[in-house]
Structure formats: structure tokens, C-alpha cells
Amino acid sequence: QQQVKQSPQSLIVQKGGISIINCAYENTAFDYFPWYQQFPGKGPALLIAIRPDVSEKKEGRFTISFNKSAKQFSLHIMDSQPGDSATYFCAAKGVETSGSRLTFGEGTQLTVNP
Amino acid sequence: GAVVSQHPSWVICKSGTSVKIECRSLDFQATTMFWYRQFPKQSLMLMATSNEGSKATYEQGVEKDKFLINHASLTLSTLTVTSAHPEDSSFYICSAPAGIATYEQYFGPGTRLTVT
Numbered sequence: 001q002q003q004v005k006q007s008p009q010s011l012i013v014q015k016g017g018i019s020i021i022n023c024a025y026e027n028t029a030f031d032y033f034p035w036y037q038q039f040p041g042k043g044p045a046l047l048i049a050i051r052p053d054v055s056e057k058k059e060g061r062f063t064i065s066f067n068k069s070a071k072q073f074s075l076h077i078m079d080s081q082p083g084d085s086a087t088y089f090c091a092a093k094g095v096e097t098s099g100s101r102l103t104f105g106e107g108t109q110l111t112v113n114p
Numbered sequence: 115g116a117v118v119s120q121h122p123s124w125v126i127c128k129s130g131t132s133v134k135i136e137c138r139s140l141d142f143q144a145t146t147m148f149w150y151r152q153f154p155k156q157s158l159m160l161m162a163t164s165n166e167g168s169k170a171t172y173e174q175g176v177e178k179d180k181f182l183i184n185h186a187s188l189t190l191s192t193l194t195v196t197s198a199h200p201e202d203s204s205f206y207i208c209s210a211p212a213g214i215a216t217y218e219q220y221f222g223p224g225t226r227l228t229v230t
Contacts, residue, residue, distance in 0.1 A: 034218070042223055044158070
């Protein structure tokens with residue numbers, strides 16, 4: 001079964017610091033890797049995504065780093081703010097899967113202290 | 115990004131009754147929609163894939179007779195929890211790919227179901 005493993009489970013960062021969340025996958029048959037942000041009681045919101053032909057993608061304060069050989073990808077949040085406090089999920093889409101079916105990581109609860 | 119809505123946002127029902135949750139894509143058409151359930155402090159668990167014009171595909175362990183899915187149009191999918199029990203209380207979320215040419219998938223705001 002395809003799996004995506006996410007770490008850490010929880011993360012506390014000071015305001016202005018860098019938040020780093022890591023994900024690793026076991027199957028090479030993934031071709032799309034999104035990150036989602038979820039606030040309590042809300043649905044996940046697409047934050048940023050990357051495809052395996054790119055090693056890094058940056059959008060504002062959010063950067064995805066992708067290491068295809070290590071089967072790992074990570075989310076970096078620069079200049080972390082208290083408003084970034086949320087749960088973050090990495091995900092991956094299988095090459096053979098139709099309709100954009102995603103496999104999710106376990107989630108990381110980020111707390112940014114003021 | 116594309117917008118997906120859900121209705122209701124929260125519902126309380128008595129054990130043994132049925133509850134219907136609607137998922138709509140507001141500004142795009144979705145031939146496929148996904149239904150997830152999420153327990154507190156846990157990840158999203160895919161329940162089923164809803165396909166417009168055909169039967170839904172259920173994940174292993176999900177009772178198809180209990181969680182009825184109907185993809186009535188290119189913008190609407192419904193999930194009906196039949197004969198609800200307290201253990202069905204959860205956060206139900208739908209999602210839809212924004213289009214054939216993109217992998218981007220957008221989620222609804224979720225529906226909190228409480229069965230008493």
C-alpha cells in the first residue's frame with residue numbers, strides 16, 4: 001500500500017522563525033505532491049504543490065523542497081507568524097491513479113508563538 | 115482557486131435516522147469528487163470516490179449500504195449516512211479536482227456530524 005510518512009507530529013516555533021515539516025514516501029509512482037493547511041473546524045486549503053521534475057518551488061513565505069532520490073519532500077515556512085498556526089498535511093498522487101486521488105500524511109500541528 | 119461548498123456545515127441527528135450532506139463545486143465542473151472523514155487530531159481518511167453518472171467506488175472497510183453516495187450532476191455529490199449511530203459522529207469533508215488538465219484538488223469546508 002502506498003504510504004506517505006510525515007514528521008514531526010507537532011512543532012512549536014517562535015514568531016519570525018523557520019518551520020520545517022518533512023514527508024517521505026515509499027513508492028516511486030507518485031507524480032504530484034501538494035501541501036494543505038487546515039484550521040480547526042475547517043476544510044484543508046491547498047497551500048503549494050510540486051511535481052517530481054522540479055527540486056524546489058517557492059510561493060511567498062512557503063517553499064517546497066523535493067529530493068527524488070531520497071523520496072522525500074519538505075515544507076519550509078519562512079518568517080513564521082502566529083497566523084500560520086494550523087495543521088499541515090502533505091499528500092501525494094499516484095501516477096496510475098485517475099481523478100487526482102491523494103494519499104495523505106499524518107499531519108503536523110504547528111504552533112507559532114508570538 | 116476553485117470553490118467547493120458543503121451543506122450543512124454542522125448537523126445533529128438522533129441515532130437511527132439518516133442524514134444527507136451535499137457537496138457542490140461552485141465555479142467548475144467535477145466528474146469526480148472524493149469523500150473523507152476526519153476524527154479529531156487525525157488525518158483525512160478517504161471513504162469513497164464519487165463519479166458522475168456511475169456508481170461510487172468505496173475504500174476497503176467502508177460500508178456502501180451505510181454511506182450512500184450519489185453524484186447527481188457535474189456540480190453536486192451527496193453523501194447520505196443511513197441509520198446513523200454515535201460512532202458515525204465525525205467531520206465529513208468532500209473534495210474535487212479543479213479540472214482534467216490540473217492535479218489541483220480543492221476541499222469543501224466540511225460538515226460536522228453529531229449523532230446522539
